[in-house]
Amino acid sequence: xxxxxxxxxxxxxxxxxxxxxxxxxxxxxxxxxxxxxxxxxxxxxxxxxxxxxxxxxxxxxxxxxxxxxxxxxxxxxxxxxxxxx
Numbered sequence: 001x002x003x004x005x006x007x008x009x010x011x012x013x014x015x016x017x018x019x020x021x022x023x024x025x026x027x028x029x030x031x032x033x034x035x036x037x038x039x040x041x042x043x044x045x046x047x048x049x050x051x052x053x054x055x056x057x058x059x060x061x062x063x064x065x066x067x068x069x070x071x072x073x074x075x076x077x078x079x080x081x082x083x084x085x
Contacts, residue, residue, distance in 0.1 A: 010044070014042060016044055023042060
């Protein structure tokens with residue numbers, strides 16, 4: 001519940017006076033999702049590639065398929081199979 005706040009911290013981070021900047025996030029944070037964290041916002045604003053093109057969707061779909069196959073592989077290998085007849 002942000003009560004209509006519009007902080008734009010990523011924009012402020014980028015436009016801050018020229019200095020060295022370090023940004024981090026905790027991937028195991030249970031409150032702030034990685035995709036809503038400051039580093040993701042900064043990377044999105046600074047990105048020069050248009051990721052909404054069909055070739056990037058195909059690439060992304062391929063990565064998703066690889067993760068699904070890997071998850072199924074581990075799911076099947078983690079089961080204990082009892083071959084008693």
